[in-house]
Amino acid sequence: MRVLFTLRGATGHFHPLVPLAQAARDAGHEAAFATAPSFQKAVEGLGFRWVSAGSEIRDDLSPSWAAFRKEAMRLGGREGRTFYRRGLASVLGPPMIADLLQICETWRPDVIVRDSQEYGGCVAAEMLGIPHAVHEAVAFDAATRADMFEPLADLRAAYGLPPDPEQEMPERYLVLSPFPPSLAGVAAAPRPTRHAFRSTPFDRSADDVAPEWPLPIPGAPLIYATLGTVVSNRTWILEAFIAALRDERLNVVVTVGRERDPGQFGP
Secondary structure, three states, X not given: OEEEEEOOOOHHHHHHHHHHHHHHHHOOOEEEEEEOHHHHHHHHHOOOEEEEOOOOOOOOOOHHHHHHHHHHHHHOHHHHHHHHHHXXXXXXXXHHHHHHHHHHHHOOOOEEEXXXXXXXXXXXXXXXXXXXXEEOOOOOOHHHHHHHHHHHHHHHHHOOOOOOXXXXXXXXXXXXXXXXXXXXXXXXXXXXXXXXXXXXXXOOOOOOOOXXXXXOOOOOOEEEEEOOOOHHHOHHHHHHHHHHHOOOOOEEEEEOOXXXXXXXXXX
C-alpha cells in the first residue's frame, strides 16, 4: 500500500507524522511526504520519498506568507486567529491541491494522511476518490470548525466538489489523535471516526545534538531559552534573554533553530 503524508512545511507538524510513516514502512508499506522544498533534506535523510507540494511558510522563503502572517498578527486576538485559520485553507490550500493532483498522476497513493492544519490533502483526495485520514496536531474543535466552514466550502466549490453542509470532509474517514480525552475538548466533541493512540516521540530529523554535560558552572541554576520551531527567526527576543542573563551566575542554554547561527549572539 502507498501512503502519502501531506503537511505544511513546519518542523512541529513534520515530526509528529514521522512515527506514523516509520510504522507504515515497518509494516511493509511505501510511505512518502508531500511538503515544501525546504523539507526535502529532512525527509530524504530519514529514508522516505519526498515530493514537492504546497507553499513555503518561512518568512524568508515566501514573501506572500510573510505578508499573510503579518496581517494576522496585526489583527490580533480572536479576529487574528480566525484570519490565520481560514488562511490555512484559502491561502495554502490551492497550491497544495494543484501539486497533489499532479503528483497523483504518476505516484497514486492508496491513502492520504494529512496534518490537521493542511487542508489541501482532503480536497485532493475527495476529487480523486482516495480515502484520507487526518493526524491531529491541533484538535478540530467547535471554534475551528466554525472558522473553517466558509473557506472549506469555497475550496470544495472551486474544485467542483458537491456541498458538504455537515462539514464531514475534514474527519470523514479517520482521525488519528495522540491526545487523551481530557485534552483539547475531545471529550466535549466525540467523533465516530476518532482513534486515539499513543504516539512515539520523535524530535531529530537532522544532526541535532544535546549540549555537553556537565554544564560549565556546577551547581548553578539551569535556564533554557527557546522560541520553539516556528518563531526562532525572531532573534531579537532571544537577544533580550541573553543580554539579561549574560552576567548572572547561571548555566544558560539557548536554542536558535536550524536557520540561525548561534555566533550572531556573541560570547
